[in-house]
Amino acid sequence: MENRDHLLQYSIPQLLRWRVKTSGNQTALREKDFGRWIPYSWNEYYDYTRRASLGLKQIGFGRQDKIALICDNIPEVLFVAIGAQAAGGISAGIYQTTLPDEIAQIIDYLEISVVFCSDQEQVDKVLEIRERIPNVKRVIYEDPRGMRGYRSDQWFMSIADLYALGDQAHQNDPGAFENMVDEGRPDDVCHLCLTSGTTGLPKGAMMTHRNYINMGLRLTEVDPLAATDEYVSFLPFAWIGEQMNSFGVAMATGIAINFPESVETAMADLKEIGPHFMFGAPRIYETIRSQIWLKIDESYRFNKLCYNFFMKIGEKAAHYRMTGRSKPPVLGVLSWLGSVLMFRPLVNQMGLSRLRRAYTGGAALGPELFTFYQAIGVNLKQIYGQTEITGIAYVHRDGEVHPETVGKPLPGTECMISDQGEILSRSASVPKGYYKAPEKTAELIEPDGWLHSGDAGYINENGHLVVIDRVSDVMHNSRGEMFSPMFLENRLKFSPYIKEAVIFGDQQDYVSALINIDPIVVGKWAEDRGISFSTFMDLSAKPEVADLVYREIARINANAEQPHFRSCLWDHRVSGCYSRRP
Amino acid sequence: MPNLIVSDVTLTFGGLHALSSVNLEIQPGLITSVIGPNGAGKTSLLNCISGFYHPTSGEIHYKDRRLTKLAPHHVSKLGISRAFQNLELFSGLSVLDNLMLARHKDLSYSLLHAVFFFGKAARVEAENRENVERVIDFMELEPYRKQIVGNLSYGVQKRVEVARALTLEPEVILLDEPMAGMNVEEKEDMVRFIFDIKKEWEITVVIVEHDLGVVMDISDQIYVLDFGEVIGSGNADQIASNPRVVEAYIGEE
Numbered sequence: 001m002e003n004r005d006h007l008l009q010y011s012i013p014q015l016l017r018w019r020v021k022t023s024g025n026q027t028a029l030r031e032k033d034f035g036r037w038i039p040y041s042w043n044e045y046y047d048y049t050r051r052a053s054l055g056l057k058q059i060g061f062g063r064q065d066k067i068a069l070i071c072d073n074i075p076e077v078l079f080v081a082i083g084a085q086a087a088g089g090i091s092a093g094i095y096q097t098t099l100p101d102e103i104a105q106i107i108d109y110l111e112i113s114v115v116f117c118s119d120q121e122q123v124d125k126v127l128e129i130r131e132r133i134p135n136v137k138r139v140i141y142e143d144p145r146g147m148r149g150y151r152s153d154q155w156f157m158s159i160a161d162l163y164a165l166g167d168q169a170h171q172n173d174p175g176a177f178e179n180m181v182d183e184g185r186p187d188d189v190c191h192l193c194l195t196s197g198t199t200g201l202p203k204g205a206m207m208t209h210r211n212y213i214n215m216g217l218r219l220t221e222v223d224p225l226a227a228t229d230e231y232v233s234f235l236p237f238a239w240i241g242e243q244m245n246s247f248g249v250a251m252a253t254g255i256a257i258n259f260p261e262s263v264e265t266a267m268a269d270l271k272e273i274g275p276h277f278m279f280g281a282p283r284i285y286e287t288i289r290s291q292i293w294l295k296i297d298e299s300y301r302f303n304k305l306c307y308n309f310f311m312k313i314g315e316k317a318a319h320y321r322m323t324g325r326s327k328p329p330v331l332g333v334l335s336w337l338g339s340v341l342m343f344r345p346l347v348n349q350m351g352l353s354r355l356r357r358a359y360t361g362g363a364a365l366g367p368e369l370f371t372f373y374q375a376i377g378v379n380l381k382q383i384y385g386q387t388e389i390t391g392i393a394y395v396h397r398d399g400e401v402h403p404e405t406v407g408k409p410l411p412g413t414e415c416m417i418s419d420q421g422e423i424l425s426r427s428a429s430v431p432k433g434y435y436k437a438p439e440k441t442a443e444l445i446e447p448d449g450w451l452h453s454g455d456a457g458y459i460n461e462n463g464h465l466v467v468i469d470r471v472s473d474v475m476h477n478s479r480g481e482m483f484s485p486m487f488l489e490n491r492l493k494f495s496p497y498i499k500e501a502v503i504f505g506d507q508q509d510y511v512s513a514l515i516n517i518d519p520i521v522v523g524k525w526a527e528d529r530g531i532s533f534s535t536f537m538d539l540s541a542k543p544e545v546a547d548l549v550y551r552e553i554a555r556i557n558a559n560a561e562q563p564h565f566r567s568c569l570w571d572h573r574v575s576g577c578y579s580r581r582p
Numbered sequence: 583m584p585n586l587i588v589s590d591v592t593l594t595f596g597g598l599h600a601l602s603s604v605n606l607e608i609q610p611g612l613i614t615s616v617i618g619p620n621g622a623g624k625t626s627l628l629n630c631i632s633g634f635y636h637p638t639s640g641e642i643h644y645k646d647r648r649l650t651k652l653a654p655h656h657v658s659k660l661g662i663s664r665a666f667q668n669l670e671l672f673s674g675l676s677v678l679d680n681l682m683l684a685r686h687k688d689l690s691y692s693l694l695h696a697v698f699f700f701g702k703a704a705r706v707e708a709e710n711r712e713n714v715e716r717v718i719d720f721m722e723l724e725p726y727r728k729q730i731v732g733n734l735s736y737g738v739q740k741r742v743e744v745a746r747a748l749t750l751e752p753e754v755i756l757l758d759e760p761m762a763g764m765n766v767e768e769k770e771d772m773v774r775f776i777f778d779i780k781k782e783w784e785i786t787v788v789i790v791e792h793d794l795g796v797v798m799d800i801s802d803q804i805y806v807l808d809f810g811e812v813i814g815s816g817n818a819d820q821i822a823s824n825p826r827v828v829e830a831y832i833g834e835e
Contacts, residue, residue, distance in 0.1 A: 034715035035727065148781055264725040 004217055007252060008428075011184030011209040013049065013086035015251045020046045023227065023254060029075045032261040032269055040075060042254075048075070048163070050177045052083030055166035057180075059138050059157070061114050063088030066192065068107060070094045070126070071118040073233045073259050076142045076159055078246060080116045085190045085209070086181050092192040092204060093238030096122065102201075104129040107136060110192055110204055110435060115139045116159075120146035123156065130155070186210040191247070192435055193240050195387045204435035205387050207243075214428040215244055215390035216252030218410040222395060223357055227254035229276035230354070234266040241279055241362070244391035249277075271351030278358050282365040285358070285380065288350060289372055295349075310338030314375030322374055324399025343376045352378050359383045359395070364486075366494040367403035374401065382406050384467060388444060388451055389413075390429035394465050405464035415465060416450065422471050423453040456484065475506040481564045483511060488565060495552045496521050503567075510568040515549060522548070585610045586631070586662075586754060586786070591640035593626055593810075600626040601810045603640070608754070608803075613780055613787045615797045618807035619830060624790040625667060627807070628756050631788075632664045633657040644754070659687060661753035665743045667762060667790075673732035677723055677742050680731055681714045684746045714749055720783075721745040721775060737768035744775065754786040755779060761793050769793070773800055794831070798822065806830065 007015060019028070020042045029040040040048070061067065067084045069091060071077040081091040092110050094103060096118075103125055107115070115136055117123045123141050126133075127150075140157045141147060150156045170177065190212075192204035231250065235242040250257050255276070260269035270278075296307050317335035320327045327335065347353045358373070361383040373380035381396035384406030394415075396407035409415045413427040426449045433441030445451055456474055457467040468474070469484030476482055485503035492501035492513060499518040505511035519536045522545060526533055533539040550569065557566040584607035593601040601623045608614045616624050629635040631642055633654040642649040649657055658664075671680050688710055695703035718727060721741050726734055731742060740760060747755050760776070761769050773796060779785050791797050797804060798818040806814040806827045814824040821827055 034712065034719055035724075036715075145782060146778060261724045262722070268725070 004252065007213055007217060008210060009186060010213065011085070011181075011186050011188060012190060012212065012247055012251060013053075013082055013181045013184055015209075015213060016042070016046055016049060016082060017181060019251070019254055026227065026254070027256045028250075028254075029078070029257050029259070030273075031075050031259040032265075032272075035261075037258070037272070045075075045078070048079040049083045049086060050170065051163040051166035052076075052079045052159075053086040053166065053180065054083075054169040054177055055162035055164075056080075056084055056089070056114065057087050057176075058165040058169050059114070059162075061087060061089055061137075065089045065113045066092055066110055067114045067116060068092050068094050068103075068110065068112040069116050069237060070096060070098070070103070070122040071116060071142070071237060072096060072263065073235075073237060073242070074118060074142060075259055077116070077118075077237055078257075080140070080159075081191070084114075086177070086184065088180065088183060088188075090189055090192055093194065093236075093243070095194075095236055095238045098125075100125045100128045104132040105201055106194070107133045109201060111135065113137050117141045119143040123147065123150070184209065186213070189432060191243065193243060193387050193431075194238060203437055203440060206432040206435055207390065208432060211390045211429045211431055212244065212248040213252055214248075214412070215392060215410075216248030216250070218412050218427075218429070219249060219392055219395065220253050221411050222397065223277075225249070225253045225255050225277060225356065229253070229255040229356070230258060230273050231255050231277060232258045232260065232266070232270045232273050232275045234260055234263075234270070235280070240387040240391045241281075245279060248390060267351075271349075274351050274354040276354050276356050278355065279383070280358070280360060281362040282360050282369075285360055285365060285369055285373065288352075289369060292346065292350065292376075306342055310334075310342045311375060313338050314343060314377075315371050318371050318374035321399065322370065322401040339377055347376055347378060355379065357381055357398075359392070361385065361392070364490040365403070368494065368496075370401060370403040384465065386453055388431060389425055389427060390431075393425050393427060393429070400462070400464070402462070402464055405460060405462075405466050407464055409465070415459070417458060420471065421456045421458070421468075423455050423457040423465065423467065424450040425453065426450050475503075477505055477511070477564055478507055478509050479564075481562070483562070483565055488513070488567070491556050491560075492553070492567075495556065497525065497548060497552055511564070511566065513553075513567045515553075517545060517549065584608055585645050586788075587641075587643045588627070588631065589641050589643070591627075591630055591637040591642060593623075593630060593635060594638045599810050601630070601637070604807070604810070604812055606805055606812070608786060608788060610753075610786050611780070611784060612802040613776065613789065613800055614803045614805070615789045615791055615801040616805045616807060617791060617794065617797050621809075622807040623810040624807055625758055626810075628664065628758055628788075628790055631657070632662060632756060655687065658750055658752075661751075662756065663747040663750040663752035663754075664756040665747040665758060665760060667758040669739050669743050671731045671739060671742055671746070674730065676728050676730055677718075677726045677734070677745075678714065678728060680742060681717060681746055681749045682710060684749045685710045685713065687750070713751065717745050717748045720748070720778070737764050737771075740764065740768075740772070741775070744772075748779070748783075748785075752785060754788065757787065757789045757791075759791055760789065761791060761796055769796060776800060 010018060024043040025041050027039045028042040028045040030037050067089060069077055069081060084091050094106055113135055115126055117126060117139060123139060126139050138157050139155055140159055140162055142159050144158055186209045188208060189206040190209045191207045193207050194202040195205055196202055231245060233242060233246060246257055258273045260266040296304060313334045317327055317331055344353060355378055357379040359381055370380055381401055383392045384394040385392040393413045394406045394409050413425055416424045418424055430451045433445060454471055455467050456469055456471045457465055460466050469486040473486060474482055474484050488503045489501045492498050497518055498515055500516035502514040503511060517540055523539060526539060531542060531544050533542060539545060553567055553569055560566045586608035588604055588606035591601055591604045604627060616627060618624050630637050633652050636651055644660055644662060647660060689706060691703040691706050695701055718724060723741060723745060726738060731739060744760060760772055776787060780787050801818060804821045805812055806821060808830040813830060814821055814827040
C-alpha cells in the first residue's frame with residue numbers, strides 16, 4: 001500500500017492546501033440545503049477557509065487566539081475552524097446543548113475571544129451571558145434568520161460579512177494567507193477538545209495538527225478508504241468522534257464529508273448518501289436494528305419466513321467471518337443466496353449497502369448485535385480510545401471481530417497494562433495535555449509519554465485488549481476479590497429481556513443486581529405465551545417473568561469468568577438463597 | 583395607511599346575521615388578530631375577505647382594488663392567501679406534492695410541454711420547487727418532505743397548512759385558528775413561525791384565534807367580534823380594559 005507518512009509533516013491547513021493541489025476539483029464536502037445536495041470541491045473548501053481566516057484576522061483574531069464553535073454540523077464550522085487554525089489560532093467546540101451558565105465558564109476557562117454560532121438559538125445563549133464574557137470581541141453567526149434585531153449591534157457579525165472582510169484583505173495582499181498557512185507547524189496546538197468531566201468543568205485537551213492527521217493515517221492503514229468514499233457527519237462536532245473524522249480521516253484520505261439537512265433528517269440523508277464508513281455510539285446501531293425488526297415484523301408472512309431462514313444462515317456465516325475462518329461450501333452457497341435475495345436489498349433500504357465498515361465506540365455493544373450486523377453483511381467493528389488519544393487507538397481487525405474485546409492497537413500505538421491493571425497507551429496522537437491544568441496533565445501523561453486511560457483491562461491470549469471498567473469504579477467483595485460492576489451490568493444487559501441492571505456488592509459477601517426488564521421485548525414474550533398483563537408494573541410482577549429473568553441470570557452466571565462474578569440468585573420459588581452463593 | 587379595508591360589511595344567511603356592519607382596517611407589516619367567542623363570525627369574515635363568501639352589503643378593498651365580488655383564486659392572485667382552520671390538505675399526497683400543487687397558479691406551460699416535460703415545463707417546475715423548498719426550510723418541514731400528509735401529527739399538518747399559504751408568496755396571509763388543538767410546545771413553535779413570517783418575510787398577518795393569551799402576546803392590533811359585530815378594537819392593553827370585551831368573554835358581573 002502507498003505510504004502516506006509524508007502527510008505528517010503538514011498542519012491541517014497545509015494538508016488542505018496539499019489536497020487542493022492534488023485533487024482540487026474533486027468533491028470535498030456536500031451539504032443538503034433546500035432539498036438538494038450542494039457540493040463543495042477542495043478548491044472551494046480552501047477558498048472559503050481563506051475567506052474565513054483573513055476575515056478573522058481583520059477583526060483582530062491573531063496567533064494563539066481562541067475561537068469557540070457552538071454549531072450544528074454545517075460546512076461553515078470547518079471553514080471557520082480551519083480558517084482560525086490557519087491564522088495560527090486555536091478552535092474549540094462547545095456542545096449545542098450546553099446551558100448558558102456553563103458556556104460562560106468554558107469561555108472564561110479557555111480564554112475565548114471570538115464565538116461562532118450556527119443560529120439564533122445559540123446566539124441568544126451567548127447574549128444572555130454577555131456581561132460575564134468581556135474578552136469575547138465578536139459573535140459570528142451563520143444563519144441570519146431571526147437576527148434582524150441584532151443588526152445594529154457591532155458585537156454580532158454574519159458570516160457573509162466575515163467573508164467580505166476576508167475577500168477585501170485578500171485583494172489588498174494576495175500572498176498574506178499563503179504566508180500564514182506556511183507558518184503553521186504540525187506540532188502546534190490547533191484545537192481544544194473538551195473532555196467530559198464527571199465532576200466540575202470539562203477539561204480542554206490540547207490537540208495538535210499531527211494528533212488528528214496521525215490518527216487518520218493509522219486508522220486507514222488498517223482499514224483503507226478510497227478518496228472517492230463518502231462519510232456522513234451527524235455526530236456533535238464538539239465530540240472527538242466527529243473531529244477525528246472531519247479533521248483526521250477526511251484530511252488523511254480525501255473522502256467527502258456530507259452534512260445532513262437538519263438533525264432530524266440525518267438518518268434519511270444517510271440513506272441518500274450511502275456512506276462508505278461510519279462511526280457511532282451503540283445506540284445508533286441498536287436503533288437501526290430495531291427499525292429493521294419492526295419492518296420485518298410488519299411484512300408479509302413469506303418475507304418473514306425468508307428473513308428468519310436466511311438470518312439463521314447469515315448468523316452461522318457471520319461466526320466464520322468474524323473469526324476469519326473459511327465457510328464450508330454448502331454454507332457458503334446458502335449465505336451467498338441469502339445475501340443476494342435478502343440482505344443486500346435490506347441493507348440498501350437502510351442506506352448501509354456501500355459501507356466498507358462501521359465502527360462502534362463509547363460504550364459496550366451486545367455481542368448479538370455484532371453477529372446481527374455481520375450476518376446482514378455490515379462489517380461492524382468495535383473501537384476503543386479516548387479524547388486524549390484522538391478517539392480511536394484500538395480497533396477490531398477484519399476476520400478478528402471478537403465482541404468481548406476491543407481489538408488490537410493501531411499501528412504506531414503501544415499498549416501496556418500497569419501494575420494496577422490500568423490500560424496505558426502511547427502514540428503520536430496523544431495531545432500535549434490539558435489546557436491550563438499542568439497537575440491534571442501530569443496525572444494523565446507520564447514523562448515518557450504513556451497515557452493513562454483510567455480504564456482497567458487486560459490483554460487476552462490472542463493479543464486483543466479487553467476493557468473491564470473504570471479503575472475507580474472497580475469494586476471488591478468482602479474477601480477482597482476484585483470485580484467490575486459495569487462489566488457485569490453489561491453482561492446482564494446483553495440479554496434481550498434485560499434493559500437496565502445495577503450491580504451492588506462492594507464490601508459485601510456476594511454480588512447482587514437490580515434488574516429492569518425490557519417492556520417491549522418481555523411484553524412480546526408474554527403475549528406470545530398468552531400471559532395477560534396490564535401495566536409495566538404488572539408485567540414485571542408476573543411469576544413467569546421472574547422465572548424468565550431467573551433463567552437468564554442462571555445462564556449468564558454459568559458463563560462467568562470468575563466464580564465471584566456470579567450474581568447471587570434468590571430462588572423465589574423456595575424463598576431462600578439459591579445455591580450459587582459463593 | 584391601511585392596505586386592507588373592510589367597510590360596513592354585512593353577511594346574512596336568510597334571517598341570520600353572520601356579520602353586521604363590520605369595519606376593519608389592516609395595517610401592512612403588522613399582526614392583526616380577530617378574536618371572539620364561538621359563532622361570533624370570525625371565520626365568516628375571513629371567508630368574505632378571501633372570496634369564499636360575498637358580503638350581502640358593504641365593501642372590501644385591498645390596495646385600491648375592490649375584492650367584494652372576486653372569486654377566491656383571483657383574491658389569491660392579488661397576494662392574499664389563507665390557511666384553513668380544518669385542515670384542507672390532500673391527505674393522500676406528500677407534503678412536497680401538497681405545496682407544489684398550491685403553486686398551480688404559477689404553472690404557465692402548455693399541456694404539450696407538460697407531457698414531454700421539456701423546455702418551459704422543466705424550467706417552471708424547477709422555479710416552483712425552489713420556492714417550495716424555501717418555504718420548507720422556513721417552516722422546518724425537512725423531515726416530512728416526502729411523507730404522506732395523512733400520516734403526520736396534527737401539529738405538523740397545521741404547519742403544512744400554513745406553509746401552503748406561504749408558497750403562494752402572499753403579501754397578506756390569513757390564518758384561521760393556527761393554534762387550535764395544539765399542545766404548548768407546538769403553540770410556541772407556531773408563534774415563532776408567525777413572528778418570523780412578519781419579521782423575516784415582511785408579510786402582513788391576519789389571525790383568527792380563540793386562544794386569548796397568545797393573541798394578546800403577539801398582536802399589534804386586535805378586533806373583537808361578538809354576534810357578528812365589532813365590539814372593540816385596539817392594542818392588547820386597550821382590549822384587556824374594554825368593558826364590552828370583558829363582558830363578552832367572562833360574562834356579566
